[in-house]
Amino acid sequence: MRELTIDDAQRIVDQWIKTNGVRYFNELTNMTLLVEEVGELARIMARRYGEQSFKKGEEDLDPATEMADILFVLICLANQTGVNLSKALKESIDKKTNRDAQRHKQNPKLL
Numbered sequence: 001m002r003e004l005t006i007d008d009a010q011r012i013v014d015q016w017i018k019t020n021g022v023r024y025f026n027e028l029t030n031m032t033l034l035v036e037e038v039g040e041l042a043r044i045m046a047r048r049y050g051e052q053s054f055k056k057g058e059e060d061l062d063p064a065t066e067m068a069d070i071l072f073v074l075i076c077l078a079n080q081t082g083v084n085l086s087k088a089l090k091e092s093i094d095k096k097t098n099r100d101a102q103r104h105k106q107n108p109k110l111l
Helices: 005-022 025-046 061-080 085-099
Strands: none
Touching: 005 061, 005 085, 025 061, 061 085
């Protein structure tokens, strides 16, 4: 199986919603779900890479699963608000490249 492009992912999520999800949750619900999923990833990161320790039974939580959940909900939001994520990401990278061409190279904190 070939890897998914962002465009593929947007189409696949849309088809999944239409066949399995009945319909998209409204935008506010999906925004709230996105924040919830980010919180779940934050919990794993704080315990795996930060100073917090895992609670019993949490040791095997997988950040990849939470990242995929975040991406799914983000794609839902993009689909229902008409955002082409491929185009938006390219524009964001171009903006950052132009704006930050030398900024990070000159940051003594990063050297």
